[in-house]
Amino acid sequence: xxxxxxxxxxxxxxxxxxxxxxxxxxxxxxxxxxxxxxxxxxxxxxxxxxxxxxxxxxxxxxxxxxxxxxxxxxxxxxxxxxxxxxxxxxxxxxxxxxxxxxxxxxxxxxxxx
Amino acid sequence: xxxxxxxxxxxxxxxxxxxxxxxxxxxxxxxxxxxxxxxxxxxxxxxxxxxxxxxxxxxxxxxxxxxxxxxxxxxxxxxxxxxxxxxxxxxxxxxxxxxxxxxxxxxxxxxxxx
Numbered sequence: 001x002x003x004x005x006x007x008x009x010x011x012x013x014x015x016x017x018x019x020x021x022x023x024x025x026x027x028x029x030x031x032x033x034x035x036x037x038x039x040x041x042x043x044x045x046x047x048x049x050x051x052x053x054x055x056x057x058x059x060x061x062x063x064x065x066x067x068x069x070x071x072x073x074x075x076x077x078x079x080x081x082x083x084x085x086x087x088x089x090x091x092x093x094x095x096x097x098x099x100x101x102x103x104x105x106x107x108x109x110x111x112x113x
Numbered sequence: 114x115x116x117x118x119x120x121x122x123x124x125x126x127x128x129x130x131x132x133x134x135x136x137x138x139x140x141x142x143x144x145x146x147x148x149x150x151x152x153x154x155x156x157x158x159x160x161x162x163x164x165x166x167x168x169x170x171x172x173x174x175x176x177x178x179x180x181x182x183x184x185x186x187x188x189x190x191x192x193x194x195x196x197x198x199x200x201x202x203x204x205x206x207x208x209x210x211x212x213x214x215x216x217x218x219x220x221x222x223x224x225x226x227x
Contacts, residue, residue: 004155006155031212032212033212033213035215037216037218042220043201043203043220043221044116044218044219044220044221045203045205045216045218046218047215047216050213050215052213091155091156093156095212095213096212097211097212098169099144099146099161099163099168099169099210100146100158100161100169100171100210101146101156101158101216102158103148103155103156103157104155105153105154105155106155
């Protein structure tokens with residue numbers, strides 16, 4: 001079965017510090033995409049970063065980067081220089097290409113001033 | 114460019130009633146998908162429509178149904194509501210729902226079943 005697991009229901013980070021959110025997934029596919037989405041209190045999900053499974057190079061988007069370990073089926077998100085606006089729910093998602101995404105249960109990130 | 118619009122934002126119903134939720138995708142997007150979000154369960158896939166055709170369906174009972182119109186707007190319907198149907202229902206649109214595509218989400222409809 002294709003599943004996505006986020007084992008940290010909640011994380012806290014001090015402003016300006018770095019935090020890493022964990023995600024593991026299970027699939028027998030070799031070609032797929034992985035995503036991190038952010039859901040602020042407004043409830044509207046926003047794409048943070050995207051990684052293609054065939055690319056060995058880890059994706060980066062400004063302060064956000066991933067550590068993609070394909071063999072271990074691990075896809076963690078690192079947020080550097082955390083800001084108050086980073087406080088949100090973060091969802092890891094896997095796209096096998098069947099017109100749907102499989103999401104994890106989310107990690108609530110709190111940023112402390 | 115207008116984003117994904119979902120109406121209504123909040124809805125309160127009683128058990129046994131039925132409800133219809135609406136989603137207007139971003140202009141030019143032909144794929145609309147629906148997800149149910151509950152605390153501790155994350156987002157669960159309901160179904161996806163492209164050009165008025167349902168291409169994939171999640172593991173939900175037949176009480177959950179949807180449709181898409183020729184202008185790509187979509188509705189989902191839940192009949193004979195149960196307490197467990199209380200959730201945030203999110204709609205997402207994209208051009209084709211390809212595996213590499215970014216989904217654009219609406220702000221959701223918060224459904225409470227009493």
